[in-house]
Amino acid sequence: MTDPTPLSPRSPRAVLIDLAGVLYVGTSAIPGSVAALQRLRAAGLPLRFLTNSTRMPREPIAARLRAMGFTLQADEIQTAAHAALNLVRRRGLHPRYLVHPDLRDEVGPDAERPDAVVMGDMGPFLDYAQLNAAFRLLMDGHPLIAMARNRYFMDADGLSLDMGAFVTGLEFCSGTRAEIVGKPAPGFFHDAVAELGVEPEDAVLIGDDLHDDVGAARAAGLRAVLVRTGKFRAGDDAHPQVRPDLVADDFSAAVDHLLAHG
Amino acid sequence: MTDPTPLSPRSPRAVLIDLAGVLYVGTSAIPGSVAALQRLRAAGLPLRFLTNSTRMPREPIAARLRAMGFTLQADEIQTAAHAALNLVRRRGLHPRYLVHPDLRDEVGPDAERPDAVVMGDMGPFLDYAQLNAAFRLLMDGHPLIAMARNRYFMDADGLSLDMGAFVTGLEFCSGTRAEIVGKPAPGFFHDAVAELGVEPEDAVLIGDDLHDDVGAARAAGLRAVLVRTGKFRAGDDAHPQVRPDLVADDFSAAVDHLLAHG
Numbered sequence: 001m002t003d004p005t006p007l008s009p010r011s012p013r014a015v016l017i018d019l020a021g022v023l024y025v026g027t028s029a030i031p032g033s034v035a036a037l038q039r040l041r042a043a044g045l046p047l048r049f050l051t052n053s054t055r056m057p058r059e060p061i062a063a064r065l066r067a068m069g070f071t072l073q074a075d076e077i078q079t080a081a082h083a084a085l086n087l088v089r090r091r092g093l094h095p096r097y098l099v100h101p102d103l104r105d106e107v108g109p110d111a112e113r114p115d116a117v118v119m120g121d122m123g124p125f126l127d128y129a130q131l132n133a134a135f136r137l138l139m140d141g142h143p144l145i146a147m148a149r150n151r152y153f154m155d156a157d158g159l160s161l162d163m164g165a166f167v168t169g170l171e172f173c174s175g176t177r178a179e180i181v182g183k184p185a186p187g188f189f190h191d192a193v194a195e196l197g198v199e200p201e202d203a204v205l206i207g208d209d210l211h212d213d214v215g216a217a218r219a220a221g222l223r224a225v226l227v228r229t230g231k232f233r234a235g236d237d238a239h240p241q242v243r244p245d246l247v248a249d250d251f252s253a254a255v256d257h258l259l260a261h262g
Numbered sequence: 263m264t265d266p267t268p269l270s271p272r273s274p275r276a277v278l279i280d281l282a283g284v285l286y287v288g289t290s291a292i293p294g295s296v297a298a299l300q301r302l303r304a305a306g307l308p309l310r311f312l313t314n315s316t317r318m319p320r321e322p323i324a325a326r327l328r329a330m331g332f333t334l335q336a337d338e339i340q341t342a343a344h345a346a347l348n349l350v351r352r353r354g355l356h357p358r359y360l361v362h363p364d365l366r367d368e369v370g371p372d373a374e375r376p377d378a379v380v381m382g383d384m385g386p387f388l389d390y391a392q393l394n395a396a397f398r399l400l401m402d403g404h405p406l407i408a409m410a411r412n413r414y415f416m417d418a419d420g421l422s423l424d425m426g427a428f429v430t431g432l433e434f435c436s437g438t439r440a441e442i443v444g445k446p447a448p449g450f451f452h453d454a455v456a457e458l459g460v461e462p463e464d465a466v467l468i469g470d471d472l473h474d475d476v477g478a479a480r481a482a483g484l485r486a487v488l489v490r491t492g493k494f495r496a497g498d499d500a501h502p503q504v505r506p507d508l509v510a511d512d513f514s515a516a517v518d519h520l521l522a523h524g
Contacts, residue, residue, distance in 0.1 A: 128388045128423070135414070135423040151435040152397070161390070161397040165431030172430040173413040173423055 012204040012223065012258060014196040015040060016189065019051045019061075019077075021208035021230015022251050024068055030229050032252030034069040040255050041071065048192040050205075052182040052212075053079045054121040054147035054163060055099075057106040078192045080147035080182030081106060084118050086191050087145060087181055095145070096137060098122055098130050098166075119170075119178075120147045121163040131166060138174035148182040183209075184216030193222070204245070206254050208232050215242040225254045274466040274485065274520060276458040277302060278451065281313045281323075281339075283470035283492015284513050286330055292491050294514030296331040302517050303333065310454040312467075314444040314474075315341045316383040316409035316425060317361075319368040340454045342409035342444030343368060346380050348453050349407060349443055357407070358399060360384055360392050360428075381408045381432075381440075383425040393428060400436035410444040445471075446478030455484070466507070468516050470494050477504040487516045 017023065023033045040047065049072060053061060058074040065072055081103055088095055094111030097104070099120040107118070117134045138144055150162040167178050182188055193203045200221035207213025208230030217224040226237060226244035229251070237247040248254035279285065285295045302309065311334060315323060320336040327334055343365055350357055356373030359366075361382040369380070379396045400406055412424040429440050444450055455465045462483035469475025470492030479486040488499060488506035491513070499509040510516035 122390070124390045126390045128384070128386045131427070132423045135427075136420065139414075139421060152401075158398060159401060161394045161432075161435055165393070165397075165435045166427075168434040169427030169431035170423075173427045 012045070013202040014046045014048070014193060014198045014204075015258065016048045016050055016078075016192050016203060016205040016217070016222070017251075018205070018207035018209070018213050019049055019065070021232075022206055022227055023049075023065065023070060025230060027064075027068070029068040029070065030250055032250060036252035036255040037070055037072075039259060043259055046196045046198070047072075047076060048196060049077045050183070050188070050192060050207075050213075051077065051079050052148055052150075054081060054182065055103060055123060057103055058082065060102075078188070078195075080188070081120055083181040083185075083188050083191050084120070084145055084147050087179075087187070088116070088118060093118075093143075093145075096133065098126075098134055101125055114142065116143050116145060117170075118145045118147075119163065119167060122166075126166065131170065135170060135174055138170060138176045144170060144174075144176050144178040146178040146180050149178070149180050184212045184219070186216070186220035189217050189220040189222055204258065206251060210236040210239060210242050210244075214244045218242075218245075225258070227251055227254055274307070275464040276308045276310070276455060276460045276466075277520065278310045278312055278340075278454050278465055278467040278479070278484070279513075280467070280469035280471070280475050281311055281327070283494075284468055284489055285311075285327065285332060287492060289326075289330070291330040291332065292512055294512060298514040298517040299332055299334075301521065305521055308458045308460070309334075309338060310458060311339045312445070312450070312454060312469075312475075313339065313341050314410055314412075316343060316412075316444065317364060317385060319365055320344065322364075340450070340457075342450070343382055345443040345447075345450050345453050346382070346407055346409050349441075349449070350378070350380060355380075355405075355407075358395065360388075360396055363387055376404065378404050379406050379432075381406065381425065381429060383409070384428075388428065393432065397432060397436055400432060400438045406432060406436075406438050406440040408440040408442050411440070411442050446474045446481070448478070448482035451479050451482040451484055466520065468513060472498040472501060472504050472506075476506045480504075480507075487520075489513055489516055 058077045061077055062072055062074040093116040095116040095118040096110045096114035097107045097118050100122050117137050146167040149164040149167050151164045152159050152162045171178055193200050204223040205217035206225045208227050214224040214226045223245040225246040228249050320339045323339055324334055324336040355378040357378040357380040358372045358376035359369045359380050361369055362384050379399050408429040411426040411429050413426045414421050414424045433440055455462050466485045467479035468487045470489050476486040476488045485507040487508040490511050
């Protein structure tokens with residue numbers, strides 16, 4: 001392995017942790033990560049868990065992680081849906097939501113006179129009437145806020161069409177440009193550090209995706225640790241443009257380094 | 263009015279006639295157009311009626327026009343759906359069709375092992391499962407043939423999202439580029455003249471849309487008459503790039519000119 005580049009001398013005051021590929025893969029915790037999270041908590045560092053989930057609310061995500069042995073609360077998780085709600089609150093918007101029924105309780109009811117469209121992954125619940133209602137709001141000049149622009153995802157029965165299709169389609173027909181709130185948007189990281197009461201440069205992110213975690217966090221002013229698990233591919237730790245502040249074999253090694261040198 | 267530019271001296275041997283805005287507006291025949299079509303038929307010129315309809319089969323389109331007083335048969339009409347079927351036949355494809363239920367009889371059943379996706383306007387019958395099945399065929403390298411890429415259309419209750427949203431979305435997610443078969447594709451005009459057994463330069467199109475009728479027909483090698491009805495807007499007859507071979511006040515005047523000078 002490459003020797004880890006030391007982090008900058010300034011100690012991190014908060015840690016953001018990407019979920020899939022860092023803490024777990026599939027339905028199993030990555031070896032050592034449950035104990036490593038306990039060590040990190042024992043050190044008293046405030047934490048946020050990040051996921052680009054656009055369909056599932058925070059409570060079942062937390063429950064799934066607890067079932068793998070992790071200790072965490074729903075309100076420590078930042079999802080793309082949660083980031084969209086933060087943005088709605090900050091701007092005082094009254095959206096119509098195009099979201100999966102599972103997410104409806106988290107976003108609340110649609111406004112009677114909507115002044116924005118907020119779009120998540122509706123999965124099989126997508127229909128023409130909802131898209132057309134959104135289209136008409138966009139044609140009236142209201143903004144389109146989308147949780148993500150992903151092209152596809154791996155479903156149980158194969159590669160499947162993701163919500164990027166509908167974001168792009170609505171943009172094309174209405175002439176509106178969507179604002180994407182999930183990773184890699186800088187606001188996604190800024191939201192998380194703001195909730196923890198620290199500045200971006202005082203926070204460190206631990207992620208497995210060179211571009212959407214590490215590159216995006218660094219572009220947002222945070223430091224970033226790349227782990228060699230999950231999406232990590234050989235060569236990610238020697239990319240000419242995107243350079244993590246630290247490369248660690250896994251979450252456990254990353255935590256050890258942060259606690260020893262951070 | 264501008265004096266009509268005379269058509270080139272070569273007599274047209276076939277006439278293609280755009281439907282909406284040329285023969286009728288809404289549900290009414292444009293004054294003089296029923297009689298003008300009779301004069302054109304009496305002159306013995308072979309005819310094709312063109313429409314970018316991606317939802318309705320040819321028989322009900324013909325029936326609607328007959329109800330306005332026009333004499334025409336379903337098989338004289340070229341729709342975007344019909345152009346897609348011609349292309350499927352020419353290439354020996356076995357498509358999965360994403361079409362409105364009204365069009366299902368015209369296209370026939372889906373192939374058991376599809377090697378192409380043919381997409382029309384499904385209107386409210388669009389659903390995620392169908393789009394995802396199409397997406398998977400595209401990811402397997404099969405082509406996407408789309409009847410149109412329109413952004414929106416005027417429905418009874420207002421401006422509505424058109425199929426361009428789903429064509430563009432599937433393209434974005436699959437990395438495939440759709441082949442559009444409706445106007446303004448040159449093949450749309452070539453299909454029509456081929457069925458009439460004449461060369462493009464021997465045919466003349468009469469249309470109300472400067473770009474999708476006149477410009478597209480001329481780009482396909484036909485001559486084109488622009489009428490000042492339907493979509494015609496002031497200045498269309500003096501466009502710096504798109505120049506009709508003839509500008510006429512309406513279909514009746516266009517027919518008179520063709521019969522007198524054509």
